[in-house]
Amino acid sequence: MQQVGLIGLGAMGSGMADNLAKAGCLYRIWNRTHSKAQLLADKLQVPVADSVQQLAADVDVVILCVSADSDVLAVIEQLLDDIKPGTVVIDTSTVSRATAITAAQLLAAKQVPFLDAPVSGGVEGAKNASLAMMVGGDEKVLAQVKPVLELIAERMTYMGANGSGQGTKAVNQVMAAGINQAVTEALAFAQAEGLPLEKVIEVVAGGAAGNWFLQHRGLSMWQARYQPGFKVVLHHKDLMICQSMAQENAAKLPLVRQTIADYQTLIDAGFGEEDISALYRLKQK
Numbered sequence: 001m002q003q004v005g006l007i008g009l010g011a012m013g014s015g016m017a018d019n020l021a022k023a024g025c026l027y028r029i030w031n032r033t034h035s036k037a038q039l040l041a042d043k044l045q046v047p048v049a050d051s052v053q054q055l056a057a058d059v060d061v062v063i064l065c066v067s068a069d070s071d072v073l074a075v076i077e078q079l080l081d082d083i084k085p086g087t088v089v090i091d092t093s094t095v096s097r098a099t100a101i102t103a104a105q106l107l108a109a110k111q112v113p114f115l116d117a118p119v120s121g122g123v124e125g126a127k128n129a130s131l132a133m134m135v136g137g138d139e140k141v142l143a144q145v146k147p148v149l150e151l152i153a154e155r156m157t158y159m160g161a162n163g164s165g166q167g168t169k170a171v172n173q174v175m176a177a178g179i180n181q182a183v184t185e186a187l188a189f190a191q192a193e194g195l196p197l198e199k200v201i202e203v204v205a206g207g208a209a210g211n212w213f214l215q216h217r218g219l220s221m222w223q224a225r226y227q228p229g230f231k232v233v234l235h236h237k238d239l240m241i242c243q244s245m246a247q248e249n250a251a252k253l254p255l256v257r258q259t260i261a262d263y264q265t266l267i268d269a270g271f272g273e274e275d276i277s278a279l280y281r282l283k284q285k
Contacts, residue, residue, distance in 0.1 A: 002148055003027035005059035007052060007075055008093070009040055011228065012119070013065035015126025016092070016152045020063075021046055023151045028055045056083040061148055064091040068237065069099040076103045085111035088145050092133070094118045094173070094234075096241045097163035100136060104162040113141040116162055118169035119153060120176075122230050124216070130154040134172070136165035170245055173238040176230075177259040179213045180276050187218065188283035197222045217277040229275030236263040236272070 002025060006017050009031040020026035021044040028049040031037035037048045049055035056062055056079045066072055072095050079089065089107055091100065091114070100116035107114045115137035125131040133153040135142050142149075142158055149156055159168050186209075190200045201218035204210060220226070239260050246253045262282055263272075271278050 001025040002060040002145070003058070004061045004063060004148055005029070005049065005055040006063045006065065007031070007055065008065035008067075008071075009036055010065065010067070011123045012092070012126045014040055015123060016063065016065060017044060017046070018127070019129045019151050020148075025148060025151070027059050030055050052078040053082040056081075056087065060087060061145055062087060062089045063148075064089070064093055066093050067234065068093075069095040069241075072099055072103060076106055079112075080106060080110055083107075083110060083112055086113075088113050088115065088141055090115045090117050090145065090149070092117050092119050094169050094238050094241070095166060097166045097170075097245060100163045100166045104137065113138055114162060115141060115145070116165040117149070117156075118165055120169070120172050121154075123228065125154075126152070133157070134159050134165045134168035136160060136162045136167070167245070170238075170242045173235065174242050174253060174256055176213075176235065176276075177239055178255050179211055180235075180279050181255065181259060181262075183211070183214050183218065184221065184277065184280040184283045187222065188280060191222075191284065213277075217275065220275075221277040221280040226271070226274035226278040226281075228273070229277065231273055232263050232266050232276050232278055233272040235276045236260060236267065239263070 004020055004025050005028040007030045017026060017029055026046050029037055029041060029046055030049045030052055041048045052075055064075055072091055072093055089112055104114040115135055117133050117135045119131040119133050121131040129152050131153040133156045135156055135158050139158050159165050190197055205215050239256050243253060243256055262279055266278055
């Protein structure tokens with residue numbers, strides 16, 4: 001099995017790290033906050049790299065799971081110093097298509113292949129290795145690292161050249177915004193109608209309008225529990241990326257625009273670190 005280094009140990013990255021460590025292929029970890037990396041290292045019995053450069057020099061596969069475009073590019077710049085030709089870099093973050101293409105170009109100059117491989121499935125998917133992964137890059141490189149990716153993702157779909165993975169993730173995030181709007185609004189409507197929400201969720205989830213979000217977030221939002229999950233601030237960031245990509249194509253995304261505004265209201269009210277189901281707070285009003 002290839003030796004893997006993982007950079008970024010947030011809610012998603014720590015779940016991936018756990019599954020890679022169980023399989024015995026996690027060789028190094030690194031996180032911007034060293035104390036967080038050390039806590040996980042002690043739990044998983046995996047060394048913390050002294051730097052991004054050291055991690056890159058010691059492994060066959062580097063997996064990134066960070067938050068923003070600038071973070072991805074900053075890490076890529078650091079990797080360039082010591083990474084070995086032939087090492088594969090896989091970015092599971094959600095960033096723009098342009099950032100993925102730039103990262104691929106920077107690494108190609110070092111003979112290092114790059115896959116943009118954003119994931120969907122939330123914290124639960126990361127913990128249970130049941131993520132869906134949409135991959136852009138060289139299909140032969142994907143085949144090479146597939147045994148590693150199968151340890152963290154249940155489904156991998158090759159989408160095309162670099163940037164295609166992130167383009168597909170943007171589609172996912174737009175759709176997630178619509179589902180969140182629909183589910184939270186419908187349940188607020190049910191509450192206003194005086195219906196028993198637990199029964200509403202059960203019966204609707206079993207019919208044509210059933211969906212993952214309703215099944216996994218319906219009861220918790222009804223009970224005013226908004227532990228992420230997927231944070232409002234992160235989906236807000238992703239939808240800003242989607243909006244920027246749409247503008248390049250002269251496309252209009254009114255649902256995205258409305259969801260960005262709603263999320264900004266939640267962020268301004270101090271709810272940005274909650275799960276996106278916190279949109280229910282606004283719908284109840």
